[in-house]
Amino acid sequence: MSSRPTAEFPTPTKPNARARAASLEDVAALAGVSPGTVSRALSRPEMISEATRQRVLEAADRIGYVPNGAARAMAMRRTLTVGAVIPRFGTSSFPTMVQALETTLAERGYTLLLAAPDNKGSQTTDMVRTLLARGVDALALLGSRHPQEVFALLKTQGTPFVQLWTQDDALGPCVGFDESQAAALVVDHLADFGHREIGFIGGYTRNNERAEARLAGLMRAVAKRGLTLREDATVETEYGLQQGFDAMERIRLGGSPVSAVVCGNDYLAAGALAALDQAGVPVPQRLSVASFNDNEFAPFMHPPLTTVHLPIQEMGEQAGRHLLAVLQNQAPEAAAPLPVHLVIRRSTGPRG
Amino acid sequence: MSSRPTAEFPTPTKPNARARAASLEDVAALAGVSPGTVSRALSRPEMISEATRQRVLEAADRIGYVPNGAARAMAMRRTLTVGAVIPRFGTSSFPTMVQALETTLAERGYTLLLAAPDNKGSQTTDMVRTLLARGVDALALLGSRHPQEVFALLKTQGTPFVQLWTQDDALGPCVGFDESQAAALVVDHLADFGHREIGFIGGYTRNNERAEARLAGLMRAVAKRGLTLREDATVETEYGLQQGFDAMERIRLGGSPVSAVVCGNDYLAAGALAALDQAGVPVPQRLSVASFNDNEFAPFMHPPLTTVHLPIQEMGEQAGRHLLAVLQNQAPEAAAPLPVHLVIRRSTGPRG
DNA sequence: TTGTATGCGTTATCAG
DNA sequence: CTGATAACGCATACAA
Numbered sequence: 066m067s068s069r070p071t072a073e074f075p076t077p078t079k080p081n082a083r084a085r086a087a088s089l090e091d092v093a094a095l096a097g098v099s100p101g102t103v104s105r106a107l108s109r110p111e112m113i114s115e116a117t118r119q120r121v122l123e124a125a126d127r128i129g130y131v132p133n134g135a136a137r138a139m140a141m142r143r144t145l146t147v148g149a150v151i152p153r154f155g156t157s158s159f160p161t162m163v164q165a166l167e168t169t170l171a172e173r174g175y176t177l178l179l180a181a182p183d184n185k186g187s188q189t190t191d192m193v194r195t196l197l198a199r200g201v202d203a204l205a206l207l208g209s210r211h212p213q214e215v216f217a218l219l220k221t222q223g224t225p226f227v228q229l230w231t232q233d234d235a236l237g238p239c240v241g242f243d244e245s246q247a248a249a250l251v252v253d254h255l256a257d258f259g260h261r262e263i264g265f266i267g268g269y270t271r272n273n274e275r276a277e278a279r280l281a282g283l284m285r286a287v288a289k290r291g292l293t294l295r296e297d298a299t300v301e302t303e304y305g306l307q308q309g310f311d312a313m314e315r316i317r318l319g320g321s322p323v324s325a326v327v328c329g330n331d332y333l334a335a336g337a338l339a340a341l342d343q344a345g346v347p348v349p350q351r352l353s354v355a356s357f358n359d360n361e362f363a364p365f366m367h368p369p370l371t372t373v374h375l376p377i378q379e380m381g382e383q384a385g386r387h388l389l390a391v392l393q394n395q396a397p398e399a400a401a402p403l404p405v406h407l408v409i410r411r412s413t414g415p416r417g
Numbered sequence: 418m419s420s421r422p423t424a425e426f427p428t429p430t431k432p433n434a435r436a437r438a439a440s441l442e443d444v445a446a447l448a449g450v451s452p453g454t455v456s457r458a459l460s461r462p463e464m465i466s467e468a469t470r471q472r473v474l475e476a477a478d479r480i481g482y483v484p485n486g487a488a489r490a491m492a493m494r495r496t497l498t499v500g501a502v503i504p505r506f507g508t509s510s511f512p513t514m515v516q517a518l519e520t521t522l523a524e525r526g527y528t529l530l531l532a533a534p535d536n537k538g539s540q541t542t543d544m545v546r547t548l549l550a551r552g553v554d555a556l557a558l559l560g561s562r563h564p565q566e567v568f569a570l571l572k573t574q575g576t577p578f579v580q581l582w583t584q585d586d587a588l589g590p591c592v593g594f595d596e597s598q599a600a601a602l603v604v605d606h607l608a609d610f611g612h613r614e615i616g617f618i619g620g621y622t623r624n625n626e627r628a629e630a631r632l633a634g635l636m637r638a639v640a641k642r643g644l645t646l647r648e649d650a651t652v653e654t655e656y657g658l659q660q661g662f663d664a665m666e667r668i669r670l671g672g673s674p675v676s677a678v679v680c681g682n683d684y685l686a687a688g689a690l691a692a693l694d695q696a697g698v699p700v701p702q703r704l705s706v707a708s709f710n711d712n713e714f715a716p717f718m719h720p721p722l723t724t725v726h727l728p729i730q731e732m733g734e735q736a737g738r739h740l741l742a743v744l745q746n747q748a749p750e751a752a753a754p755l756p757v758h759l760v761i762r763r764s765t766g767p768r769g
Numbered sequence: 770t771t772g773t774a775t776g777c778g779t780t781a782t783c784a785g
Numbered sequence: 786c787t788g789a790t791a792a793c794g795c796a797t798a799c800a801a
Contacts, residue, residue: 086574088794099772104796114770129573134551135490136794139777144487146530146551154519160512167506168535171544176551177531178498183520192523199498199528200486221481222438306717339717365658365691440778451788456780466786488778491793 087128096124107132138200147388148178148196149205150189153304157330158377159207162229165381166205173389175202190214197222203388205229210274225391227384231274240384244275247373248282249289251327251355254371256290260325260353263287264298266312266337267329276301279329279357298323302333309336317344325353335366439480448476459484490552499740500530500548501557502541505656509682510729511559514581517733518557525741527554542566549574555740557581562626577743579736583626592736596627599725600634601641603679603707606723608642612677612705615639616650618664618689619681628653631681631709650675654685661688669696677705687718 093100098117106113106121113121124130138144147170151159167177178201180192193215196204204219204226211228216236219226228239255263265283268276287294298321300312309332316326317340328334334356341348348354348368355371445452450469458465458473465473476482490496499522503511519529530553532544545567548556556571556578563580568588571578580591607615617635620628639646650673652664661684668678669692680686686708693700700706700720707723 089796090794100795101773101797102771105771108796112770117771129570131546131549131570131574133491133794135487135496136777137550137796138487139485139491139779139794140796142777144551154512154516160506163531164506164533164535167531167533171532171535174547176547179515179519179529179531180523181516181519183516183523194483195526195528197483198486198489199496218481218483222483310717335717365662365687442778452779453781453789454787456778457787460780464786469787485778488793489780491778491795492780494780494793 086133087130088133089130091128092121092125092130095128096121143202144200145175146178146199146201147175147203147205147392148180148193148199148201149207150192150196150211151179151181151207152189153208154181157208157304157332158375161377162207162381162384165378166385169382169385170389173393175389175392190218193218197224203227203392205384205388208273208275210277225388227387229380229384231278238387240380240387242375242380244278244282245285246282247357247375248279249286250373251357251371252283252286252290252292255325255327255353255355256292258353260292262293262295262298262321262323262325264295264300264316264321264323264326265329266300266302266309266316266326266333268304269301276329283327295321295323297321298326304330304332306332306336306339309333310340311336313337313340314344317341317346323352325349325355328354328356330357331366334370338366338368338370438485439482440485441482443480444473444477444482447480448473495554496552497527498530498551498553499527499555499557500532500545500551500553501559502544502548502563503531503533503559504541505560506533509560509656509684510727513729514559514733514736517730518737521734521737522741525745527741527744542570545570549576555579555744557736557740560625560627562629577740579739581732581736583630590739592732592739594727594732596630596634597637598634599709599727600631601638602725603709603723604635604638604642604644607677607679607705607707608644610705612644614645614647614650614673614675614677616647616652616668616673616675616678617681618652618654618661618668618678618685620656621653628681635679647673647675649673650678656682656684658684658688658691661685662692663688665689665692666696669693669698675704677701677707680706680708682709683718686722690718690720690722 089100089103093103096103096117098106098121102113102117103121103125106118107125110118134144149163149166151163153159163177163179170177178196178199180196182189182192189211193204193211197218201224204224205228206215206226207229208231219237226237228237229241231239231241252263265280267280270277270280284294297319298316300315302308302312309328312333313326313336316323326337328337334354337354338348341352341354346352349370353371354368356373358372358374441452441455445455448455448469450458450473454465454469455473455477458470459477462470486496501515501518503515505511515529515531522529530548530551532548534541534544541563545556545563549570553576556576557580558567558578559581560583571589578589580589581593583591583593604615617632619632622629622632636646649671650668652667654660654664661680664685665678665688668675678689680689686706689706690700693704693706698704701722705723706720708725710724710726
């Protein structure tokens, strides 16, 4: 028999404590069955007779029963919850990925727990620890490079995880695309149009694997085509519109003889274009701009710019499917990064 | 004494079950104290002697102890978790708000649980139910109008909540800004420049309080200044770049004699501008475009457009603070919407 | 098909 | 300051 008296008036733990929400036992009492039966009626309908099931459902509905996830988590030893660590939430394509991830997971009943470093000293390790303490069944790590500590934590907790936006699968399964190929596409395109000296506005490579890989890929591609990546036209900065604007100003005022500038993402590109626009520099006649398309708005920007389209949404979905597979089938499912599509959306005009 | 044998070999529940993570009891055993002491050492340091505290901390660290949130939630009757329902995650300013919300909450140890309807039949009510089942201590409802059902659920569960981006506080505390004032600013601006007949591209007003309020505010402002909001230049659509593009095409091809079009958000505006650009329509000489600035990139768009800047980030922070207040002080703290700043970022040129 | 009893890992209460 | 012990609400193995 249960230790909590159901018939008595519920004793508030504290004076200000909110009224206790309905529990399985309350439903059971109302339906005139045992708690176990209610539990089964709700989550294993096939194990119960239709009649009692109806009675239970009605009772549950009548008192507005909502299962207690914490109790359920304790009993089942899983929370139906997945954590996501998401740097630079605002000015990146991460929202798109997160949306895709959330949708994919939600279809199987999983909920997403968010942790977004505010680049004001919040440590990834702490966020992961918090997420683990919340009992996430799995974890998605977006962008950036994470301290070894994080992976140690994940290992001791036995929590499956997946990294997004990287190819470096030394530490675990990854979902990403080929930065080298992306870079090559842009560079080839620019080279075909006769550009020789190009610049680059990208994210800080320090502690940012995405930015690092992007720059590295670009340098390889540039070398391969015999172009020059001019140092006096290469800027590392935070991602953001204002940052793109400022970076382009610096390049422009520096007088570097580049004829094209590649931007690490759309925000930077939009900012850069705004700077050129304001300065009255004709694009692409005087200076071409190219970009990697993190977002959906690059194709709509003016003036047109060469863009490599990155399959953001697909990455989120793929990551979600991978985690679900690990979570459900216990089958790790080869974690090889999916092949991804790269598309030139608009053409950077020939040099003037 | 505990019922689980700590010294014995842990019995796996199922053959495939992952190794159990370290528990309070494991730490206790290692540190040579009782579980209760470990609990206190970790979460109420002031109740414990420095010596044992150190010993416990070291033991916990050594075996990589991470507290079990579910168990903690059961005992404490709270999860240190806040839910957020977020429609249209991808193409809106919601990421910015969510980031602000998350940061504000994280500072006090709260984690954000995400639910993002995919407008493919996923019901808000279900998401709220799921979030409640996860045990969220409070809930943030962004955008849209929610079914009565939702509020009933929240009431029976006694879960505090806050709505963002609305002024309609009939159903509970809200954080929002004055849509009427925002609309008036745009309209006054356009009127001052001599525009008389204007169009509008906005979100579907059906089931979208934001869009509805925005249109209503616009209509009031237009009437007040004696302008005309032309029906043949008013388009309701999904938010998005492509949608803005298409809407403007429709208006343009329809031949409506408007001289200015107001867009419900930046995505729509960007799309509309792209359409005009592609069609070779000079902006703002032939047609002016104005917009509400949901995002941070409007000021960087070309050509310049009148923009009302909405305090997105502040809304997220305000909502976070409100929830924290309710959660911690038990003091509801008057839920009046904060006054918000409205700023004209760029000027829409005079009519040509 | 249904009822009963136990355990899940913490916190909190109450003695010592 | 510390140790034992009782909830917390649910799932599940076992009995009936």
